Amino acid sequence: MHPAIYEHLPFFAGLLIFINWAIATIIFRKISVDYLDKKLGLETDNSGRRIMSWAVDIVAEDIKQRRGSTNYLPIHHLRPKDIKLAWYFQISSLLFFVLAFLTFYFGE
Numbered sequence: 001m002h003p004a005i006y007e008h009l010p011f012f013a014g015l016l017i018f019i020n021w022a023i024a025t026i027i028f029r030k031i032s033v034d035y036l037d038k039k040l041g042l043e044t045d046n047s048g049r050r051i052m053s054w055a056v057d058i059v060a061e062d063i064k065q066r067r068g069s070t071n072y073l074p075i076h077h078l079r080p081k082d083i084k085l086a087w088y089f090q091i092s093s094l095l096f097f098v099l100a101f102l103t104f105y106f107g108e
């Protein structure tokens with residue numbers, strides 16, 4: 001590889017993480033959040049306020065169930081792909097916000 005490509009590697013890594021986060025947000029919103037809103041009879045808004053709250057709730061319930069805890073509230077309308085998409089969205093969000101913090105803190 002040409003040595004000049006290494007100068008732009010952080011930029012391309014950040015761009016890739018941003019695109020990954022954007023795709024995760026869109027997919028989770030369109031597949032899981034809209035489905036759960038429809039199943040629970042909630043009015044779908046376009047502001048996106050429920051995306052993070054649904055992801056946190058789904059991941060927290062999944063962790064409680066995997067631990068074998070008996071005091072969790074079962075969410076009957078969850079599909080296996082909703083759990084996977086919630087984890088994907090949470091991990092993508094974590095990577096994106098850690099990268100943003102590192103860029104702000106260590107940026108030139």
